[in-house]
Amino acid sequence: MSHHLLRHYIAGAFVGSSRTFDNVSPVDGRLLGQVCEAGQAEVNAAVEAAAAAQNGPWARFSAAQRADLLERIADGIERRFEDFVAAEVADTGRPVHQARSLDVARGVQNFRSFAGLVRQAGGEFFEMRSGDGSDVFSYTVRKPHGVVAIISPWNLPLLLLTWKVAPALACGNSVVVKPSEDTPSSATLLAEVMHEVGVPAGAFNLVHGFGPNSAGEFLTRHPRVDAITFTGESRTGSTIMRAAAEGVREVSFELGGKNAAVVFADCDFDAAVAGVLRSSFTNSGQVCLCSERVYVERPIYERFVAALKAGAEKLKIGYPDEDGVNMGSLISHKHRDKVLGYFQLAVEEGASVVTGGGVPRFGDARDKGAFVQPTIWTGLADDARCMREEVFGPVCHIAPFDSDEEVLRRVNDSAYGLAASLWTRDLGRAHRVSRRIHVGMVWVNTWFLRDLRTPFGGARLSGLGREGGRHSLDFYSELTTICVNP
Ligand code: NAD
């Protein structure tokens, strides 16, 4: 990608602003371009454009027309598929094959999936006999909230943004999106696609910028925003919730995790090793669903630690387009400092470093990048900070356990509650254990496999509400009950 200036998209036009910030490659520190930073004026303009669209042509789109539009957006992303891949790779340093098979593919799928759902969505209908003997019927209609603010993180930029934009538009809302300051590129391309396929002016608006005292805060505090949907850190969720309290706006939060993988002695051993390798190190551990706590039943503990170590040491770290590369850089040097801080803290807390724990040396431009080694710890106490706080890097701790009750207690002993994965051949045990884990999602003998109709979200510090399928339609619409006494 050539040196660029990424602009906002407001009221159907690309607009700049006087303040800009740098867009930097995490692979080698190269300057990719500049990004405009929205101030209060740009955020006001975006919100006003979104509100105005609720009284313009966009408001007259039927559900079927909105579904057609979503399909055209999906087609538009597919037409520029490789541009999206390049944008995602440039901002994040992830392997090109991952951007193709996961990030951009899911961007397309999110629009197609919600197009199908909104075409099928109906309301509820009830009949009753009133006191005077007449048959009364009640039914529900779905209406948009109005203006929805969408704030997204950097770890799966297009996937997580479109996961919210698609259902919000499907329900007829206007949106103002603010991508992470670290990953502005794919959101800008999405705005170009919106423009190309004729999304009515004001229905989709994009502002770039940071969180506190910048575009994110201005957006979430704006009184004309009717609902806020946010993916990111739990602490940011609390801050946004306080902003949403003013005006009692709806919120939906997908927040952090400290997810457990539980490996029972009766598992398919090789599948469990491959599965945990994926769930701990995919996207350099920067997926909210990654397993940072691994519990292995004692009879296979030593063998499992050795096998995961061997697997982690075979992972190829490098440039996004290198043959056979498995892991790219972290998102930024700032994030690497945080991850390396935990690497040091783990040692201070008594961890044995089974593998990794540092920075790989390449002897080329990648030494200026934000790489870290895939890392495995053992020996930490359950109350160590490294066992309780989300690191969000390529790291897991492995501990042995002796019984279902013991592992359930330890898995549930967390302030977070996003996801868990179980590895066992005993499906009866899997059912019994799954329902007792306090999380939003449990995978059995797999990880990250998603049917987009299922509810997605977390308990405790991991979030508020569920999105996915009809749960998204419920969040992104206001239901009105109409009761008719004929
Ligand atoms: P973050 O909370 O720092 O930032 C997320 C977004 O919020 C960014 O766009 C940022 O600019 C904005 N923001 C920051 N402060 C704000 C404020 N005060 N007001 C309004 N907006 C603000 O998170 P991150 O570092 O970008 O992402 C990583 C985190 O996201 C991890 O904790 C990860 O677990 C979590 N995450 C959760 C899920 C999930 O589905 N549960 C998915 C992906 C990531």
Ligand code: 6OD
């Ligand atoms: O698959 C999804 O729909 C989803 N929301 C994934 C979240 C991943 C977190 O990093």
